[in-house]
Ligand SMILES: [Zn+2]
């Protein structure tokens with residue numbers, strides 16, 4: 755597993771050579787921090803993690819008594835989690851990787867806190883990016 759990643763504006767870039775695990779976290783902290791139903795984390799040992807650029811843009815804050823989270827102060831991308839509960843690890847948001855890593859998402863964590871509105875599919879109307887209903891957004895390129 756070798757991967758690199760970046761925030762939305764690109765100022766913060768990072769990489770790692772090895773990952774331990776990947777999990778969806780449904781906890782209320784993750785929901786609130788990321789504005790999402792759940793967050794997919796990749797667990798990386800600090801030895802294998804490196805910040806490539808954007809140290810000055812990276813803002814760490816205390817999200818609980820034990821834990822800190824980091825985001826890009828320019829674009830707001832929520833990127834990293836570190837905690838005294840899991841010393842020596844940096845948890846990295848999988849959605850910020852460039853491409854993806856070959857590591858299965860093996861766990862759903864804190865499922866009792868799962869957002870009831872967070873499911874995809876079902877009987878909802880499924881719109882592809884080229885759907886006429888989304889035409890006004892079509893000028894946006896990733
Ligand atoms: Zn950024």
Ligand SMILES: [Zn+2]
Pocket residue numbers: 779780781782783784785
């Ligand atoms: Zn969480």
